[in-house]
Amino acid sequence: MHITLEADYAIRIVHCLTLHNTRADAKSIAETTGVTLRFSLKILRKLVAAGIIRSYKGTQGGYEIAKAPRDITLYDVITTIEGPLNISRCTHPNFNCTRPKEGSCQFQKVFIELSEDIKHRLQSINFEQMM
Template identity: 30%
Template sequence: SESYLAKIFTKLGKAGITRSVPGVNGGYELARNPKDISFWDVVEAVEGKEPLFQCAEIRQKTVLVDQNNLPDVYTKCPCFIKKVMLDGENEMKKYLSAKNLDWLYDEVYGRILPKGSEEETLRWFMEKKGETYGN
């Protein structure tokens, strides 16, 4: 929906990824070079900087443990599930940080779409905007 996209573009704008373009044919454009915008930048802009996995510390809330006398295993060492999830998130962050919007463009137009489809795609977007392609 337009309201959802407006919220997303607001977040992307605050992160310096996009900026609004005023005017009748305005909209949004990238605020930085596509080589300088990683997939992780976009995820972090939209989702925030908090870890994606939030540990609920259920070990400390179990009825099997005396809440007034928690053993060290419940408070001093990290939960194994939390550790695995945070390690996985760090690997995802590394991978997504290594991929940028310029890489995506090269993949789509260089490998996935048939040759010559870039112009056809641009023509389609321009027609949707109410402009004539090539002017």
């Protein structure tokens, strides 16, 4: 399991906005974070839709953090980009297991517990701590 490049970039973008605590245009955000402008805009749209950041139109437009940094966790940003956290495909609710149906699968139980552990750990780290 790994965090995709898009999720990594989203973390960089949110971190950038929390550090500067001011409105910034997409070009400045892209340059500061080392993310291409096109990819930054794609990520910014997702973060705006999730309510993590706000966007403003016009000549004085740009982006800024919509919540206090302490109220934004790594989990929030990663799941905004990646969707629900599942360490294995067998923990996904729509997964159709091909293993024999005799008894319950111990692997699935372990993977569900690991996914929960990772979720709680990511929820415990907020962007105020990262400043």
